[in-house]
Amino acid sequence: MTESALHRARGGDEVAFRELTEPYRRELQLHCYRILGSLQDAEDAVQETLLSAWRALGRFEERASVRSWLYRIATNRCLNMLRAGQRRPGPGSAPSFTPPPPTRLGEVLWLEPYPDALLDELADAAPGPEAVFETREAVSLAFITALQRLAPRQRAVLVLRDVLGFSATETAGILDTTEASVNSALIRARDSAGARAAADRERSALPSSPQAREVTGRFAQAFEDGDVEQMVALLSDDAWVTMPPSPLEYQGIPAITEFLSLATFAMRPGTSRLIPTGANGQPAFAHYQKDPSAAVGRAAGILVLTLDGERISRIDRFPAGGVIGQFGLPRTIPW
Secondary structure (H helix, E strand, C coil): CCHHHHHHHHCCCHHHHHHHHHHHHHHHHHHHHHHHCCHHHHHHHHHHHHHHHHHHHHHCCCCCCHHHHHHHHHHHHHHHHHHHCCCCCCCCCCCCCCCCCCCEECCCCCCCCCEHHHHCCCCCCCCCCCCCCCCCHHHCHHHHHHHHCCCHHHHHHHHHHHHCCCCHHHHHHHHCCCHHHHHHHHHHHHHHHHHHHHHHHHHCCCCCCHHHHHHHHHHHHHHHHCCHHHHHHCEEEEEEEEECCEEEEEECHHHHHHHHHHHHHHHCCCCEEEEEEEECCEEEEEEEEECCCCCEEEEEEEEEEEEECCEEEEEEEEECCCCHHHHCCCCEEEC
16 A cells, blocks of 8 residues: 555545555455354445445545554444344255254354355454454354354454454544443453353364364265264264254254254265365365256355364354355356
8 A cells, every 4th residue: 555546546546446445355354244244245345345435535534544444434334234134135045854843043043154265365464462362263153153142333342352453442433432332342242252262262173183184074974975873973962053044953962863864864865065165264065966857966055064172063054055156166066
C-alpha cells in the first residue's frame, strides 16, 4: 500500500483501489466467516464491505490504517446482516432414510466448513499483541460453533480482541462504543467460547501428524466399505455426529451405531468414495456418491473430523452445496 495508491483511488482509479484493498480481502473473508459461520455469507459481506469502502473512500480521514478501517466496515456489515436476518439459506438435503431419534436437537444450524486451501492464501501477517488464540484454533469448528452461540456483539468483540489482537481502544472505535462496553462483552464472551476452545485445543491432534493420518485413513476405508463396526471402533465413547443445517445430533456409541447402520444401508456399500481435503484446520473428506444411472460420482457432502488422540470425537457432515468449489474439488468424478 502506498500514499500514491490512496491518492489515485480517491481520484476514482479502481486499479489503485484494488491495490489498496486486495492484501486484506482474504483475511476479511475469514473475519466475516468467524462472525457469520457461513462461507457464502462471509463472501457476500466482503463484497458489500469493498463496495461501501469504495463509495466512502473520500471520507477516509487516515486516523486509522486502511486495514482497521476495512475491519470497521466489515464487522458492522456482519452485525447488520445478523440483526436483519439477512442470511443466504443453506443448501440442506434430507436424508434418504428415516433417521433414528436424535440425542438432541442442535442449537447452531447456520454453519459451513472453511477450506484449508483458503487459509493457505492468507497473508503472513501476525495478529496483534493482544491476541489469545492462534489461527488454527481460532478457525476450528468447535470455536466457530461456540462463537455462533454468543450474542452478535460478543462474537465481534471476542474475534477482534482475542483472535485479531486489536486493543480495547481500537475495538471500541470499530464498534462505535466505549472501552468499558468492550471489556464487559469480552468477559462474558470468554466465559463461554474461550473455555470451550481451550478444552478442544488440549484434546485435538494436529491434522497433519502421522497419528491423525493413520486414524483418518482407517476411517475413510471403513466408510467406503460400509463397515459400521470399524467406523464405530475409531470413535471416542462420547463422540458426536452432527449434520448442519439439520438439527439432528447423535452422541455416544449406541446412538451413532444405529444412525450409521441406517445411513450405510441406505447408501449401499461400495457406492461411496472419500477424497481427502482439509477444513477449519482439521482433517476432512469430500464425499462422492455413485450415480445409479451414470458412471460418475456426485459430490454429496463434506465430512470434517475432530480428533481426540487416537480417537475421533466428532464427525460433522455438511452438504456439498455451494462450498464444494471453494475446496477446489469437482461436483462429479469418474467412477
